[in-house]
Each structure stands twice: as structure tokens, then as C-alpha cells.
Amino acid sequence: MSETPEQDSSTTTDKRQVLLREGEVAADFLETLLDICDLDGDIDLDIDGDRAAVAIVDSEDGRVPRRLVGNDGKVLDSLQELTRLAVQSATGERSRLMLDIAGHRAGRRAELVEIARTAIEECRSTGAEISLHPMSAFERKVVHDEVLAAGLASESSGSEPRRYVVVLPPTGAETGTADTADPASDEAANDEDA
Incomplete structure (x- = not known):
């Protein structure tokens, strides 16, 4: 049985809401992490295709430390995984969220x-x-x-x-x-x- 246009729209809206929730949880986690480490950076949220996209960008207070990216993005990859785990812990669902730091990705x-x-x-x-x-x-x-x-x-x-x-x-x-x-x-x- 195929979905009606109303069901398709509802499904799209539901998926978008889930991704927005993932982004919000990730942003809260990353803001807390930046505060604990006393590091500068603002958080940008977006949806890229079928996943939440979160970015730590330079703020008015200063630049995001590039050490958060690490050699070949290894620190970034680790922070992305920690952020996904934080989202999973809060939502109960596995996240495919993408994290970018200082435009590296x-x-x-x-x-x-x-x-x-x-x-x-x-x-x-x-x-x-x-x-x-x-x-x-x-x-x-x-x-x-x-x-x-x-x-x-x-x-x-x-x-x-x-x-x-x-x-x-x-x-x-x-x-x-x-x-x-x-x-x-x-x-x-x-x-x-x-």
C-alpha cells in the first residue's frame, strides 16, 4: 500500500523533527563540552539529507581551536562519535549525525x-x-x-x-x-x- 501525499508529508515532517531533536541534543552536549574546556566556538545546526549536521564555528569571542580537528581529522572523528553516543543516550536511537569543526569537513x-x-x-x-x-x-x-x-x-x-x-x-x-x-x-x- 503506497502512502498518500498527506502521509508522505507527515513522514517527512516526523523525520525532520527527529533530526532537529538530534541536532539540539548534540548542540547541548557540545556547548557543555566547550564550556568545561573553556574553549571558544558557536554551534550551528542544519539537516543535510537524511542526517543532522552540527558544526562548531568561530564565535565573536574567538576562533575554534584547530586542535579540536586534530591530525587528519582524528580528534574531530572522536568528538563526532562521542556526540553520537550522547545523542543515542538521550534519544534511545542510534544517530548518524555529522559533526564539522572550523569548516574542516x-x-x-x-x-x-x-x-x-x-x-x-x-x-x-x-x-x-x-x-x-x-x-x-x-x-x-x-x-x-x-x-x-x-x-x-x-x-x-x-x-x-x-x-x-x-x-x-x-x-x-x-x-x-x-x-x-x-x-x-x-x-x-x-x-x-x-
């Missing part, structure tokens, strides 16, 4: 889009598979999405922590709806990085 996303576009062009011009360097689940998902948007297929290969994306060349039968790796499967396999 946004900047990395832009870099990944460029890496993906370069790989797509190389794949199209050579007709060969292009293997990229190992990436986190978050990074792989960004690349998979860009490859899919370009009408090509991609898959993840290798095993953690050296899992990477392979961009597959077009075949004569492809029409832009290629069978691609499901980026969600990367997230399910390693959601803590996503």
Missing part, C-alpha cells in the same frame, strides 16, 4: 569532489579503472556520489583501514544509470567514520 569535501572529478576524467579518457588512495567512509561516500552524478560506476575495495574507491570505466550499455556501489553500504560497514 566542508573543506575536505571540496577537495574530494576535485579528486573525484580528476579520476572521472582520467577514467573516461583512458577507459581504465582508476583506484584512489585509502579513505574513510565519509570520504568514500563523497567520491561515490560524485562518480554517480557523472554517470559512471564506482566500488569500494580493500579492507579497513585501507579501503579505497575504484572508478569504473563506462561500458557500451551504460546510460548514466550505472550499477554503482551503494554508498550507504560503506556507511553501514564503517558508520563511525561517516
